[in-house]
Amino acid sequence: MRIVFMGTPDFAVPSLEAVANAFEVCRVVTRPDAVRGRGKRLEPSPVKAKALELGLSVAETNRMTPEVIDQIRALGADLCVVAAYGCILPDALLELFPLGCINVHASLLPRWRGAAPIQRAVLAGDELVGASIMEVVHELDAGAYCAQVSTAAAGKTSVELLDEVGRLGAAALVDAINDIAAGTATWTQQDETLVTYAHKIDKAEMRLDAAGSATDNVRRVLASTDAAPARCAVAGKGVRLMHAATCDDSVAQGHVVVSHGRVVLGCADGALEVLEVKPDGKRQMAASAWAAGLRGDDLAWERV
The missing domain is CATH 3.40.50.170 (Formyl transferase, N-terminal domain)
Incomplete structure (x- = not known):
């Protein structure tokens, strides 16, 4: 044939x-x-x-x-x-x-x-x-x-x-x-x-949003690609989340908790744990490595 x-x-x-x-x-x-x-x-x-x-x-x-x-x-x-x-x-x-x-x-x-x-x-x-x-x-x-x-x-x-x-x-x-x-x-x-x-994915759809649910934000991370990455700003600096998962931590919407190498973002109905990231202008890294550079007692995250 x-x-x-x-x-x-x-x-x-x-x-x-x-x-x-x-x-x-x-x-x-x-x-x-x-x-x-x-x-x-x-x-x-x-x-x-x-x-x-x-x-x-x-x-x-x-x-x-x-x-x-x-x-x-x-x-x-x-x-x-x-x-x-x-x-x-x-x-x-x-x-x-x-x-x-x-x-x-x-x-x-x-x-x-x-x-x-x-x-x-x-x-x-x-x-x-x-x-x-x-x-x-x-x-x-x-x-x-x-x-x-x-x-x-x-x-x-x-x-x-x-x-x-x-x-x-x-x-x-x-x-x-x-x-x-x-x-x-x-x-x-x-x-x-x-x-x-x-329909084709628009970059704006992939922006992570503290006002959204933890589940929806994690799905954005899973669905993201180089052409349409899942991004947000943490402590005012842009970052792409490469891997993340929902978790049971109690964190207020829009707040960030850094503890023992873990980074947790508060969403509208729960929280997600960041597992791997690529900060703007830097290499991809584990969240534990990224956490070492996050300073401050009142960290926040937002849509970018």
Whole structure:
């Protein structure tokens, strides 16, 4: 079976590896090299880097132009596999493949269609997250799915969950492709009454807030990423919370208690213990190390 694979970020790499190990990948389509990280240098997407490592043919594009579609048509592929490619696929492309076009979507559809399903699930306190192997259709993430896999979300960061779900989805993807090729795949239509949308995370949503609940603030910490970090100001200085947990300490809203290497922030309905931080302009460190530099008997924290 000849497959065109489309993907860009780390989440898509396990799916590319799995498909390349089981089938013939005749072309990998990914987003062009971009400035990533702090080096301010052009770097290939994770999918491009893996494809080159595997010796696969790579095409880079931001848009599915008629010229790109013609190039893909000439490949004579049987199936298209998409995993977080980052580009709307026009109907003219979807019609090229005899076995259709399928997507590895990082949610348990119909919950969390859209751009940030794992982070939205963490922010909402979902017990389970997962991946759906779904048919790509004109409407956003609205296609029927033929497989779903899930894992517990409690206590895991969105970065950890993206990695775990990416690997689970990759294994389910290979089985789904085999079923599609054999004509034995069973498709489930999404219940439109249960649809929720995972809109892109805004940085403002991730700001920690003493007027909010301890649970909601901890969820922000778990859901945070480099692009949208969970931040606040403690004693007037900005800091990103890397890890935190709710605790039973009694601390007034907006107050900070530092004791025996522990740092506890008072929220509207309880408190959270800071476990790991990255103060502005400094390295990431354990809360116990950070606590040694916090001085004063009346420390406060606030939204920034």
